Amino acid sequence: MPPKPLIDLDLIDPNHIxxxxxxxxxxxxxxxxxxxxxxxxxxxxxxxxVAGYKEVEEDEFWVRGHIPGRPLLPGVLMxxxxxxxxxxxxxxxxxxxxxxxFGGLQDVKFRRPVQPGHRLFLLGExxxxxxxxxxxxxxGVVDGKVVFQGTIIGMPM
Numbered sequence: 155m156p157p158k159p160l161i162d163l164d165l166i167d168p169n170h171i172x173x174x175x176x177x178x179x180x181x182x183x184x185x186x187x188x189x190x191x192x193x194x195x196x197x198x199x200x201x202x203x204v205a206g207y208k209e210v211e212e213d214e215f216w217v218r219g220h221i222p223g224r225p226l227l228p229g230v231l232m233x234x235x236x237x238x239x240x241x242x243x244x245x246x247x248x249x250x251x252x253x254x255x256f257g258g259l260q261d262v263k264f265r266r267p268v269q270p271g272h273r274l275f276l277l278g279e280x281x282x283x284x285x286x287x288x289x290x291x292x293x294g295v296v297d298g299k300v301v302f303q304g305t306i307i308g309m310p311m
């Protein structure tokens with residue numbers, strides 16, 4: 155049975171942008187090709203939920219070489235996009251001056267391909283937030299279907 159989304163997708167209005175690229179840059183230091191998050195569309199401090207999306211474009215740096223003729227968004231970039239979502243949540247929630255570094259991945263599964271033209275929704279659920287680590291359950295969703303899932307561990311630096 156396919157997994158249920160971490161957040162009820164009916165709660166997310168993709169047209170209600172809570173944070174665009176400039177606001178995301180205030181929280182996340184990634185730039186240029188490594189910016190993997192286009193918008194935040196849901197942020198709920200009380201439930202620990204956050205959602206955003208990445209527009210998967212034809213002109214991205216990986217398209218030419220990651221399966222020529224059938225470009226597939228690399229799984230590592232899906233995980234990076236989810237990590238950036240978690241980092242955004244961490245900075246907004248804690249208001250700390252620290253950067254949330256990538257500390258690890260657990261239980262990652264890729265379920266469906268993601269290709270140029272897709273909007274990859276990223277869902278995050280904060281499970282544990284301490285001074286030395288943050289743990290988030292994450293998922294990627296395309297067309298209402300979970301395409302990947304995993305637990306991201308962040309380390310404040």
